[in-house]
Amino acid sequence: MLHIVACIKQVPDTKVAKINPKTNTIDRASAPAILNPYDAHAVEEAVRLKKRYGGVVSVLTMGPPPAVKAIRKCIELGADEGYMISDRAFAGADTLATSYALAKALEQIAKQRPIDLIICGKMTIDGDTGQVGPGIARRLDIPPLTGVNKVVEINKEKGYAIVHRKLEDGYEVVKSTLPCLFTVEKEINDISFAPLPNMIKAARYHPTIWTADDLENVDRKQLGLKGSPTIVSKIWTPPKPKGGELLEGTTEEKVEQLLSIVLEKKELFQS
Amino acid sequence: MNLEDYRGIWVYIEVKDGNVAPVSLELLGAGRMLADKRGTELGGVLIGSGVKPLATTLFAYGADVVYVYDDPIFEHYRTEPYMRALLDCCHKHKPEVLLYGATPTGKDLASAIATDLPTGLTADTTILDIEEDTGLLLASRPAFGGNIMATILCKKYRPQMATVRPKVMKALSPDPARTGRIIEEQIELHEEQMRTKVLEVVRETVKKARIDEADIVVAGGKGMGSKEGFQLIHELADVLGAAVGASRDVVEAGWIDHHHQVGQTGVTVTPKIYFAIGISGAIQHIVGMQNSELIIAINKDPNAPIFQACHYGIVGDALEIVPLLIKRLKEELPKLNASADAKEEIRHA
Numbered sequence: 001m002l003h004i005v006a007c008i009k010q011v012p013d014t015k016v017a018k019i020n021p022k023t024n025t026i027d028r029a030s031a032p033a034i035l036n037p038y039d040a041h042a043v044e045e046a047v048r049l050k051k052r053y054g055g056v057v058s059v060l061t062m063g064p065p066p067a068v069k070a071i072r073k074c075i076e077l078g079a080d081e082g083y084m085i086s087d088r089a090f091a092g093a094d095t096l097a098t099s100y101a102l103a104k105a106l107e108q109i110a111k112q113r114p115i116d117l118i119i120c121g122k123m124t125i126d127g128d129t130g131q132v133g134p135g136i137a138r139r140l141d142i143p144p145l146t147g148v149n150k151v152v153e154i155n156k157e158k159g160y161a162i163v164h165r166k167l168e169d170g171y172e173v174v175k176s177t178l179p180c181l182f183t184v185e186k187e188i189n190d191i192s193f194a195p196l197p198n199m200i201k202a203a204r205y206h207p208t209i210w211t212a213d214d215l216e217n218v219d220r221k222q223l224g225l226k227g228s229p230t231i232v233s234k235i236w237t238p239p240k241p242k243g244g245e246l247l248e249g250t251t252e253e254k255v256e257q258l259l260s261i262v263l264e265k266k267e268l269f270q271s
Numbered sequence: 272m273n274l275e276d277y278r279g280i281w282v283y284i285e286v287k288d289g290n291v292a293p294v295s296l297e298l299l300g301a302g303r304m305l306a307d308k309r310g311t312e313l314g315g316v317l318i319g320s321g322v323k324p325l326a327t328t329l330f331a332y333g334a335d336v337v338y339v340y341d342d343p344i345f346e347h348y349r350t351e352p353y354m355r356a357l358l359d360c361c362h363k364h365k366p367e368v369l370l371y372g373a374t375p376t377g378k379d380l381a382s383a384i385a386t387d388l389p390t391g392l393t394a395d396t397t398i399l400d401i402e403e404d405t406g407l408l409l410a411s412r413p414a415f416g417g418n419i420m421a422t423i424l425c426k427k428y429r430p431q432m433a434t435v436r437p438k439v440m441k442a443l444s445p446d447p448a449r450t451g452r453i454i455e456e457q458i459e460l461h462e463e464q465m466r467t468k469v470l471e472v473v474r475e476t477v478k479k480a481r482i483d484e485a486d487i488v489v490a491g492g493k494g495m496g497s498k499e500g501f502q503l504i505h506e507l508a509d510v511l512g513a514a515v516g517a518s519r520d521v522v523e524a525g526w527i528d529h530h531h532q533v534g535q536t537g538v539t540v541t542p543k544i545y546f547a548i549g550i551s552g553a554i555q556h557i558v559g560m561q562n563s564e565l566i567i568a569i570n571k572d573p574n575a576p577i578f579q580a581c582h583y584g585i586v587g588d589a590l591e592i593v594p595l596l597i598k599r600l601k602e603e604l605p606k607l608n609a610s611a612d613a614k615e616e617i618r619h620a
Contacts, residue, residue, distance in 0.1 A: 012415075014415055017415060037523075094391065095382075095385075095392065095394075096385060096386065096389055096390075096391065096392070099386060123536070125536075126415060127394075128394065128395060128413075128414075128535065128536060129392075129394035129395070130378055130382070130394065131378070131381075131382040131385065131392060131394055133382075134350070134378075134379060134382035134383055134386070135382055135383075135385070135386045137383075138382075138383050138386035138387055139386060143350065143351065143466045143467045144350055144379065144382075144383065145467070146350075146375065146378070146379045146382075147375050147379075162470070165375075166375065167375060167472070167474075168374065168375065169474055169475060169481075170472065170473045170474040170475040171473050171475070172347070172469050172470075172471065172472045172473065173469070173470040173471040173472075173473070174349075174467055174468065174469055174470065175467065175468045175470055176466060176467040176468075177466040177467075180466075180467075186529060187528075187529070228391075229389070229390055229391030229425050229427060229428040230391035230392070230393060230423050230424065230425050231423070231424050231425075231426065232414075232421050232422070232423055233409075233422050233423070233424045234421070234422040235414065235419055235420070235421050235422075236419065236420050236421075236422070237419055237420070238420050238554065242579070243578055243579040243580075243581070243584075244566070244568065244578060244579075244580075244581040244582045244583050244584045245582070245583055245584070246578065246583075246584045246585070246586060247583060247584065247585050251587060251591055251592060251595065252595065254585045254587065254592065255592060255595045255596050255599060256599070258567065258583065258585060258596060259596070259599050259600065259603060261565075261567070261583055262511075262544065262567070262600075263603060263607065265543060265544060265565070266607050268486050268487060268512075268543060268544070269511075269512070269604050269607050269608070270607055270608055
């Protein structure tokens with residue numbers, strides 16, 4: 001029986017989020033909160049591995065109370081248990097402080113049921129860093145396997161996993177001891193449709209919620225803003241480049257002008 | 272932590288197929304500027320198996336000193352042994368800044384190092400600067416899905432670390448006469464203690480030109496209207512012998528595979544000609560293509576930000592313009608080759 005934990009995050013949908021031009025901050029009201037798309041693939045993979053090998057899938061998130069919705073989404077996808085750490089002490093965390101808090105929560109989860117495998121999405125669409133997953137692995141001193149796009153085998157008895165890690169021009173086959181941590185690429189799977197019983201379960205689901213005080217042996221100096229070595233000093237809209245020359249005329253005239261601009265680079269087209 | 276103890280700008284040197292990865296040479300260029308501004312040395316950390324001879328390349332591209340960890344255990348990149356070596360080097364020589372390419376390897380290693388040191392790490396930086404007197408690294412990157420830029424500082428910890436996108440910084444022109452110091456380092460690592468093993472490396476032979484290497488990229492966005500409309504992008508690319516690029520929303524809509532995504536979370540491209548068709552131009556896309564030699568934008572919306580970032584723009588319907596352009600190119604391109612052939616014949620005559 002494998003115990004797989006997927007670490008997930010609720011994020012503003014940056015595709016539709018608007019920026020308040022006066023304050024240069026994200027207008028949260030304009031952006032619906034969604035389960036980070038890469039994390040959905042992490043949960044999907046965990047559920048697939050559970051079907052293949054048997055086991056339990058837990059999900060863990062850090063966030064404000066509304067993030068419960070993201071956990072419910074994971075229950076729809078087939079996760080069994082949800083854990084959330086939620087406390088003002090966690091607020092303002094950069095990737096270093098986030099990996100610390102999540103690692104502490106994972107240690108707590110492991111006390112109830114030992115963890116064989118942790119799966120994270122490749123990155124979040126609001127932070128875009130991809131640093132939290134590998135950070136968690138270091139905190140727990142387990143091997144991080146980033147960019148996983150295929151799980152070949154998990155063998156709990158013999159204590160190893162074999163995966164494909166994506167490279168810039170191919171992939172490598174890597175064997176690792178268990179437990180370990182994967183960050184997964186989108187192409188690892190297609191998200192399945194949630195069956196109705198999962199949806200019913202999800203709607204009624206209440207995850208375990210821990211505050212900073214509920215976590216054992218936590219060094220508060222390493223949490224939240226206090227525990228974050230990086231700070232955002234300035235948010236700015238880059239100065240607009242002066243812009244290009246707009247071609248004028250009828251469609252045909254525009255195309256002719258464009259054609260002569262392109263054909264000026266004739267060395268590109270001569271074999 | 273005494274910040275004064277930390278000196279020098281470092282670049283983690285990525286090695287690929289026995290050569291220095293281009294991004295590392297670009298970072299040496301950026302690092303040289305930072306080191307000169309600070310009046311300090313530029314160092315490269317070279318980890319691998321049989322890599323010592325590469326140090327001369329690093330000197331030619333601007334390094335003053337190269338720290339080498341050369342051992343068979345480093346044959347393939349693995350987080351664990353590489354991390355041990357780089358941590359060892361940081362503890363011994365205390366750099367004030369350490370830069371990595373924002374490649375799969377660079378990001379993996381940087382995240383591990385940041386956690387262990389510990390220190391701050393800024394991801395996917397596109398603009399780097401340093402305060403001359405304080406040595407504070409100003410690392411700027413697109414934030415919130417690319418709508419705005421954020422400048423990130425790490426005031427209290429050293430080294431200050433950042434991963435930097437390939438093809439954003441410029442390598443110096445190499446000076447083969449430049450030399451520097453090689454410092455050979457050793458660290459006790461045993462294969463049987465390593466928890467991961469690379470069983471096989473599979474290089475995928477890519478049939479089409481890779482977009483980060485192509486001379487011409489034709490990129491399409493949501494303005495193509497539909498997956499069917501997006502076929503026009505493929506057609507135009509075929510006629511031009513170009514690679515196909517795409518904006519993030521097109522990839523998310525499933526019109527094309529994510530390998531084609533240009534931008535902050537995709538690939539950075541620097542072709543000789545870049546077509547942005549039906550792409551509005553979020554910063555995140557712009558940072559991925561702004562260093563292209565010639566940028567041509569076609570978009571219905573005259574206020575689309577892409578027109579600020581292009582050299583030539585056409586305001587109009589791509590579904591009308593692109594087919595016309597394809598037709599005219601099919602007529603004109605063969606003539607170019609014909610005239611080249613004619614010249615060749617004259618030369619040989």
